[in-house]
Amino acid sequence: MKQYTFIINDDNSMEDVARMIQKRLDENQNATSVLQVIESSGTQEIIEYGYSQASKWFPDMIIYGMTSQGAIVDGINEVTINYNGKGICSLLLFDNSTVIANGYDCHNKTPLECGQDFVRRLKGRTDIKGILLMSSDTTLFSDDFANTILETFPDVPLFGAMAGTSDLIEDRSMVYFDQKIYNRGIVAVAFCGDDLHVEAKHSLGWRSLGKEFVITKSSKDGFVEEIDGKPAIDAYKEYLGITENKYFYDNAAAFPILFEQNNKLVGRVALFCSNGAVKYTMPVPEGTSASFAYARKRYLLSESLAGANELIDFAPEAILIFSCVTRRNFMGDLLADREFLYYKNVCPNCTFTGGYGEFLYSRKGAGLLNGSLIAIGFREGEAVQTGIKPYVDDEITEQYDTVIPLMERMINLLEKTTDDLRQNVLQLYQYASHDELTGIYNRASFNFYFNDVFDKKNKDFSAGLFLIDVDHFKRVNDTYGHDVGDTVLKKLVASVNQVLPGNAVFCRWGGEEFVCIIENIRKEQALSIAERIRNKIESTKFTPVPKITISLGVTIVDDTSESHKEVFKKIDDALYEAKESGRNKVVFKQ
Known part of the structure; x- marks a missing residue:
């Protein structure tokens, strides 16, 4: 496999680049060729002309691409409205691999329908190693498309970017494939081959700052209307001093919001503000707990440095990089170029582009991303070490x-x-x-979890409720003193914790009484656990106290339980019966 990168600029015209590409094709006549073309102006006429020419020059080549958020050349991103159509082409030549690609107009089909169609095109393949996605229109999101593919190919990484434009308000982003240009579309490219290897690296680097807030009103098109019940712009005014004006993006871009998605930290960059609502590059679901983020330049660089160094062992023959322009805006051109050069050290012909967001659906990624850098390494065959040394001592990150x-x-x-x-x-x-003496939850916490159980209860849900009392505990305090009594309670808690399942919520109710909630158990399991607790305490030594026993009242919370008061009365009555009928026993009340 080989990768070659060509720049279309004042020194290299489209025709010049075409001749350079043809030379590489002549040198690799049996290779499968793929050309990724990134265009910076967002001008449809330029793209149409380039495509019509390319289709004449390279009729059998798979050509796809997108508009970027500014021109990206050798890692240098020049965000200018009147930029003269500069672009970058990355030629991938595969010796033993197959590439399957298609484009979709999402004016006519939903992303879900498009994903279903692409799955049909891939039907029966067992050699898919990675799928590249590109999309256009900041209100079109790839989740449904990607998730449809992942249902059939769960172990295949999906990666790519959302196309961008230099104008944040007037979205002119486009993706293209097979001479079709989509201003609201998706392009998918599947890389297949038994001998093909794909490795994804993800760098974020932003860190949470300040208190968490809750997204209380948002829409699927990326607008957040309310934060903590107030207009979203109020949070930016209060925490960052940013108001709703034409400089909103410039002021807010260095402070994306962070939240957890698929158990991973992800960011969202604010694009603009309209009537108090903030437009993000990708949706933020209602109910999300988020916080503003910040970074040091070395935080961003150190994660990318680590990713590039890890790719050295993978020995890629090609690297495609998708990076958020926010990183460049924050770090400046010199350091953003340095981030790119980490990967160029690994693969000299790697290529770099940026848009409104990044995609990485894999075990390492969290789906729709923002403010991040995604580097995808490709290799055919076994890794051949080139002798490249890691940037182990880059002073910028020190x-x-x-x-x-x-x-x-x-x-x-x-x-x-x-x-x-x-x-x-x-x-x-x-x-x-928490209880100060024993370290377990206190009564207030029990009330919280008890209410939570009632919120969850339905025909498929039940929880065991246990009320525990230490038998004759007053005698312990009277005979041995309160210090010994405290030691007994702490040792009792430690002993009970040894037999409780991991999902148990164990609380001190007061004095020598304890209460426990265990979700997703029925009567038989509850009684079995209660007996194990009772036996554990009975068999534990509490020196100098000769013996300690406990009595337990047990009941079940399920869809027949009418009220908190009714349920608690059941375990209270059960505990009373256990103590009155001889102690050191378990009594269940339905």
Whole structure:
């Protein structure tokens, strides 16, 4: 496999680049050829002309691409409205692989329908190693398309980008394939081959700052209307001093919001604000807990450096990079170029583009991404080490050993203050939710989890409820003193925790009484667990106290349970019966 990158600019016309491509095709006549073309102006006439010419020059070649958010040449992204059609072409030549591609007009079909069609095109294939996605229109999102493919090919990574334009308000993004240009469409390219290997690297680098807020009103087209019940712009005014004006993107881009998606941290960059609502590059679901993010330049660089160094062992023969322009805006051209050069060190002909967002659906990625860098390595055959050495000592990612810039010192102060506040909040939470003596949840926490059980209860859900009392505990305090009594309670809690399942919520109700909630169990399981708890305590030594036993009241919360009060009365009555009928026993009340 080979990769060649060509730049269309004032020195290299489209015809010049075509001749260079033809030379490489002549040198590799038996190869499967794929050309990725990134166009920077967002001018349909230029793309149409280029496609018509390319189809004459290379009639059998798979040609696809997208518009970028500004021109990207050798890693340098020039965001200019009147830029003169500069573009970058990446030629991929495969010796033993197959490429299957198609484009979809999403004016006519939903992304779900398009995904179903692409799955049919791939039907029966067992050698798919990666699928590239490109989409256009900031209100068109690839989730339904990608998830449809992943249902059939769950282990295949999907990667790519959302096309961009230099104008954030007037979206003129386009994707293209087979001489068709889509201003609201999806292009998919599947790379297949038993001898083909694909490796994905994902860099983020942004970190949470300040308190979490909740997205209380949002839409599927990427608008967030309310944050914490107020107009979304209010959060930007309050925390960042940003108002709704033509400079909104310039002021907000360095502070994406962060939240968890598919158990991974993802970012969303705000594009513009309209009537108090903030438009993000990708949707943010209602109910999402998020926070503003910040970064140091070395945070972003260090993650990309690590990814590039890891790719050295993979020994890629080609690398496609998709990076958010926010990273360049934040770091500046010199450092953004440095990030690109980490990967160029690994594969000299790698290519780089950026749009409104990135895609990585895989075990390492979280789907729709933003503010990140995705690097995809390709290789046919076994890895052949080239002797390339990692950037193990890049001073840009190291701490300063000279006069520290004022901004860096301010960030240090902010980070440390934020960490201190976070620790204080966690400590206050611990005090408020846990019992000081035993360390388990307190009565207030029990009430929270008890309410949660009632919110979940239905015909398929049930939970066991246990009320535990230490038999004759007053005698322990009277005979041995309260210090021994406290030791008994702490050891009792430790012993009970040894036999409780991992999903148990164990709380101190008060004094020598404890309560426990265990979800997704029925009567037989509840009684079995209660007996194990009783036996454990009976067999545990509580020196100097000769023996400690407990009594337990047990009931089940299910769809027949009418109220909190009714259920708690059942375990209270069951516990009373256990104690009155001899103690050291379990009683169940339905």
